[in-house]
Amino acid sequence: MEAPKVYIETTLFNFYFAQTRGQYYGKAVRYCRETRLFFEAVRAGKFEPYTSDYVVAELENARNDEHRIEMLQLIAGYGVKVLPRDRQARWLANLYVEAGAITEKYKSDALHIACATINGLDFIVSLNFEHIVKGKAARITAMVNDAEGFESVGIYEPGEVAYE
Numbered sequence: 001m002e003a004p005k006v007y008i009e010t011t012l013f014n015f016y017f018a019q020t021r022g023q024y025y026g027k028a029v030r031y032c033r034e035t036r037l038f039f040e041a042v043r044a045g046k047f048e049p050y051t052s053d054y055v056v057a058e059l060e061n062a063r064n065d066e067h068r069i070e071m072l073q074l075i076a077g078y079g080v081k082v083l084p085r086d087r088q089a090r091w092l093a094n095l096y097v098e099a100g101a102i103t104e105k106y107k108s109d110a111l112h113i114a115c116a117t118i119n120g121l122d123f124i125v126s127l128n129f130e131h132i133v134k135g136k137a138a139r140i141t142a143m144v145n146d147a148e149g150f151e152s153v154g155i156y157e158p159g160e161v162a163y164e
Contacts (some may be wrong), residue, residue: 006047007116008080009126010058012038012158013071031127034159038125041162042078049080052115054108056082089114095148101140106131113141116153123154125161133157 015035018028042049056075062068075082093110096102102110109131116124126132133155142152 003046003048004122005120006042006049006161007112007119007121007124007153008049008051008055009112009124009128009132010055011127012125013055013059013074015127015158016074017067017070031158034157034162035127037162038158039074039078042080047161049078050083050116050119050121051075051080052083052112053085054111054115058108083115083119086115086118089118092117092144092148092150095144096137096141099140099144101137101144102131110141113137113153113155117141117145117150120151121153123156123161125156125158127157129157 012035015028015032016039018032038047041047056072059068059071062071074080089111092114093107096110096113097104097107101113109128112126112132113124124132131137138155141155145152
């Protein structure tokens with residue numbers, strides 16, 4: 001059986017290091033731990049990892065040089081394949097925004113979902129609870145994907161898949 005193809009969204013690269021940097025407390029500490037468990041599942045071959053040039057661009061904008069380098073090194077360190085920017089993904093992201101899945105201001109989050117969809121990935125792993133990991137975004141993007149002939153892409157937080 002093939003390992004599921006999974007899109008790793010920007011927040012996971014940040015949360016991987018958040019606990020060691022003391023950035024988060026309380027519930028967020030659990031997300032840090034689950035993010036590391038997810039990456040270990042990737043290392044063990046349970047998932048085929050992907051991200052995109054959209055994520056790389058966001059990581060490159062990190063203000064702290066050391067943190068930016070660490071996050072980018074996770075891509076090579078875990079064998080994450082980087083998907084290129086894609087005109088069709090931009091088109092689909094625009095449809096998500098028009099349908100109200102994600103606001104225009106956060107269109108980059110729509111690009112993550114669209115990139116995973118266009119490339120036929122099985123699901124997205126994210127900790128972006130404001131725009132990606134939320135019922136409304138999942139329902140509307142699934143509806144748009146269905147209307148445009150694409151398979152729906154599951155959207156999960158790392159704990160939902162790391163323990164499977």
